Amino acid sequence: MTQAVKRPQATELYFASLIATAMVYAAGILIFSALSFFGQQTGGWGAVLSSIIFAIFFGTIAATAIAFLITGPLGTGIGLAIVRLTPAGRWQGPVTGALVAIALEAFTVLVVAQERMEWEGGNAVMLAIPIILAMIAGAIVQQRVLRWPEQLR
Numbered sequence: 001m002t003q004a005v006k007r008p009q010a011t012e013l014y015f016a017s018l019i020a021t022a023m024v025y026a027a028g029i030l031i032f033s034a035l036s037f038f039g040q041q042t043g044g045w046g047a048v049l050s051s052i053i054f055a056i057f058f059g060t061i062a063a064t065a066i067a068f069l070i071t072g073p074l075g076t077g078i079g080l081a082i083v084r085l086t087p088a089g090r091w092q093g094p095v096t097g098a099l100v101a102i103a104l105e106a107f108t109v110l111v112v113a114q115e116r117m118e119w120e121g122g123n124a125v126m127l128a129i130p131i132i133l134a135m136i137a138g139a140i141v142q143q144r145v146l147r148w149p150e151q152l153r
Contacts, residue, residue: 006150007083007084007088007148008079008083008146010076010080012146013075013076013079013080013083014072014073014076016075016141016142016145016146017071017073017079017100018067018068018071019137019141019145020075020138020140020141021063021066021067021071021072021075021137022067023136023137023140023141024097024101024130024134024137025059025067027133027136028130028133029051029052029055029059031129031133032051032055032129033048033051033052033055034048036051070104071104074100074103074104075096075097075100078096078100078103079092079096082095082096083148088148088149089149090139090143090149092142092148092149093138093140093141093142093143093146093148094135094136094138094139095135096138096142097134097135097137097139097141098131098134098138100134101130101131101133101134101135102131104130105130105131109127
């Protein structure tokens with residue numbers, strides 16, 4: 001006899017999306033601040049400090065609005081689709097995180113970019129870092145917050 005598996009609901013997935021967004025944002029601030037330390041012309045501790053101050057004072061307001069209005073609903077929708085349409089597995093959180101990050105990056109590049117993006121320099125790294133962070137955050141949130149799937153614990 002097979003037991004019915006309790007799948008996460010929309011409210012749980014929305015809350016998990018907000019937590020994952022906060023994790024990605026905080027880790028992203030630290031990573032990009034560390035990268036600014038090694039900047040060619042403006043590197044050093046001053047660059048790190050100004051990067052962190054800017055992110056805290058100005059970026060947090062925008063990040064909070066984006067989290068509640070865009071990332072949360074997007075993560076909830078993608079998460080619901082993955083949870084309902086695929087068999088339970090530990091891969092669902094990382095895949096959901098990656099899909100949300102890719103969707104947000106694609107939208108941002110299409111809207112903001114004024115010219116064709118070159119893959120030289122740090123552009124590929126700048127696009128890869130949020131995807132990697134989102135995959136890690138998705139895995140952590142799936143296991144620690146949602147505790148999904150239960151049968152794999």
